Amino acid sequence: MRITAEGLSWSASGTPVLRGVGLDIAPGETVGLIGPNGSGKSSLLRCLAGLRVPDAGTVRYDGVPVADLGARGIARRVAFVAQDSALDTDLSVADVVGLGRTPFRDRWRGPDAHDRAVVAAALDRVGLTGLAGRPWKGLSGGERQRAHIARAFAQQPYGLLLDEPTNHLDVKHQLELMELLAGADRTVLVALHDLTLAARHCDRLLLLHDGLPVACGAPSDVLTRENLARVFEVDAELSADALGRPAVTYRGPLHDTAPRSAPRPAHRQGTP
Numbered sequence: 001m002r003i004t005a006e007g008l009s010w011s012a013s014g015t016p017v018l019r020g021v022g023l024d025i026a027p028g029e030t031v032g033l034i035g036p037n038g039s040g041k042s043s044l045l046r047c048l049a050g051l052r053v054p055d056a057g058t059v060r061y062d063g064v065p066v067a068d069l070g071a072r073g074i075a076r077r078v079a080f081v082a083q084d085s086a087l088d089t090d091l092s093v094a095d096v097v098g099l100g101r102t103p104f105r106d107r108w109r110g111p112d113a114h115d116r117a118v119v120a121a122a123l124d125r126v127g128l129t130g131l132a133g134r135p136w137k138g139l140s141g142g143e144r145q146r147a148h149i150a151r152a153f154a155q156q157p158y159g160l161l162l163d164e165p166t167n168h169l170d171v172k173h174q175l176e177l178m179e180l181l182a183g184a185d186r187t188v189l190v191a192l193h194d195l196t197l198a199a200r201h202c203d204r205l206l207l208l209h210d211g212l213p214v215a216c217g218a219p220s221d222v223l224t225r226e227n228l229a230r231v232f233e234v235d236a237e238l239s240a241d242a243l244g245r246p247a248v249t250y251r252g253p254l255h256d257t258a259p260r261s262a263p264r265p266a267h268r269q270g271t272p
């Protein structure tokens with residue numbers, strides 16, 4: 001499924017957060033969404049997932065405006081995994097993952113054999129089969145995160161929108177998750193703070209700065225020393241890993257020497 005956005009703008013309490021974002025994610029592509037804190041990554045993902053109504057612009061799934069799909073129609077196409085999604089429930093892990101089947105069920109019908117098989121497969125994908133019957137409340141942060149990802153897979157979506165899904169995960173589970181996403185044959189946009197992880201597993205990177213995409217392309221084209229200095233305000237060195245993908249080594253933060261009261265440069269509108 002192709003996910004596109006044109007001229008996407010969204011403001012919070014009158015302050016512009018997204019400023020005319022355009023993007024085009026091809027079917028099956030895995031795109032890493034990167035940018036500093038507050039650059040608008042979560043806001044963009046929520047607009048793309050239909051959870052926020054943009055002030056201007058359009059999001060389309062395979063050319064169909066999201067605004068025409070309704071919540072159920074969106075949930076049948078795209079799954080969203082929030083950053084630090086808080087859920088307090090007495091349900092079991094399998095029941096929480098089973099919530100991903102809701103868009104496919106009549107209101108009064110319980111899960112059938114097919115739903116249970118999909119949930120079991122989703123739990124297996126994230127290595128949580130052994131915890132299926134455990135109470136949700138007893139899970140660690142990383143186990144909850146993996147269960148939320150299983151819930152997204154149980155939706156059997158064509159597209160996955162994930163907001164820092166590697167939070168709380170140990171290194172092995174971070175690598176497993178990124179391999180799962182990259183190999184999932186779904187359209188994926190995933191916000192990540194670990195730039196080396198993003199470069200290693202994503203087909204392209206979209207770099208957001210102050211609500212605008214300032215670079216989009218192959219990881220080696222986006223992760224340049226100049227972009228890291230200008231957007232992330234860090235001094236970094238780029239090297240190539242064994243497969244030629246960029247790996248970032250940080251020398252330290254760049255210190256802001258501009259006067260705090262200096263006006264900020266005007267932003268351009270549009271797609272990079």
Ligand SMILES: Nc1ncnc2c1ncn2[C@@H]1O[C@H](COP(=O)(O)OP(=O)(O)OP(=O)(O)O)[C@@H](O)[C@H]1O
Nearest residue numbers: 012013017035036037038039040041042043044083
């Ligand atoms: N509902 C809201 N009300 C007010 N301000 C908001 C709201 N949502 C987002 N913002 C502001 O919009 C800006 C972008 O926030 P957003 O969460 O999209 O950034 P982000 O790139 O995901 O950041 P992080 O890397 O810290 O998660 C921030 O300055 C944030 O404070």
